[in-house]
Amino acid sequence: MPMIDVYATAGTFTDKHQLARDLAATLMAIEEVPDIPMFRQNTAAFVHELPAGDLSNVDGASHHVRVQVLTNAGALDRDKQFAVVRRFTDMIADAAADPTLADRTWVLLTEAVPGGWGLAGHAHTNDELIAAARRQIAELQAAAGDR
Numbered sequence: 001m002p003m004i005d006v007y008a009t010a011g012t013f014t015d016k017h018q019l020a021r022d023l024a025a026t027l028m029a030i031e032e033v034p035d036i037p038m039f040r041q042n043t044a045a046f047v048h049e050l051p052a053g054d055l056s057n058v059d060g061a062s063h064h065v066r067v068q069v070l071t072n073a074g075a076l077d078r079d080k081q082f083a084v085v086r087r088f089t090d091m092i093a094d095a096a097a098d099p100t101l102a103d104r105t106w107v108l109l110t111e112a113v114p115g116g117w118g119l120a121g122h123a124h125t126n127d128e129l130i131a132a133a134r135r136q137i138a139e140l141q142a143a144a145g146d147r
Helices: 016-031 078-095 099-104 126-145
Strands: 003-009 044-050 065-072 105-112 117-119 122-124
Touching (some): 016 044, 016 065, 016 078, 078 099, 078 105, 099 105, 122 126
Parallel strands (some): 003 044, 065 105
Antiparallel strands (some): 003 065
């Protein structure tokens, strides 16, 4: 289940909650994971506001945004990597109502090692996550068949 962390100077975004929700939904769509509760409830974005002065490049500028995206290993092939970086960059600039922010938005893609994805007190491997998703899909299909 992907985690997204956005770091920006306080006041960069007017609606942080909507940005977080949109980033999470966009990542689910790009990854092409099933639209099931397991993924919907555990794909999340966190918007971290930094006080003025807590962010700087070498020149002293602090009007940058850093987006860290953590996925399970192999979740993003090369085309999906391009899609995440492009769409997240655009979404950040739009949410800040500042088209020039696209040039100052860093998107970092990171993969969790197998077993490096903890949820509900268990360090999951990719195979375990896939098995859990398949179980949930089967349960949802069975429940829909009972109606």
